[in-house]
Amino acid sequence: QVQLVESGGGSVQAGGSLRLSCEASGYFYNNYCVGWFRQVPGKEREGVALIDNNGSITYAASVKGRFTISTDNAKSTLYLPMNSLKAEDTAMYYCAGDPPPVCPCVFSYRGQGTQVTGSS
Secondary structure (H helix, E strand, C coil): CCEEEEECCEEEECCCCEEEEEEEECCCCCCCCEEEEEECCCCCCEEEEEECCCCCEEECCCCCCCECCEEEHHHCEEEEEECCCCHHHCEEEEEEECCCCCCCCCCCEECCCEEEEEEC
């Protein structure tokens, strides 16, 4: 059974930093169809940082240069260090992924989320 568990969320003042982690069990990231999403109540889910089936990374324009996605396959953990946080980064952040050979990525596996709150 696949399980993704996020951690590292919290409240931080504008300009601060957080690092989100997502530990997987029963699943290996392997830089294939993995990513971080965020969602605010009443709004659509937004892809924040995504690694596709070719290992290419895409960032939302609003976080480019501030957030960085990375994986540690030995620890089955996905990371998202977030710097220069803004109030508009406030959202529930989710990690998600697909097992190979799913293509294109649909991010069928998903964690419960961790809340990030940026205060101005």
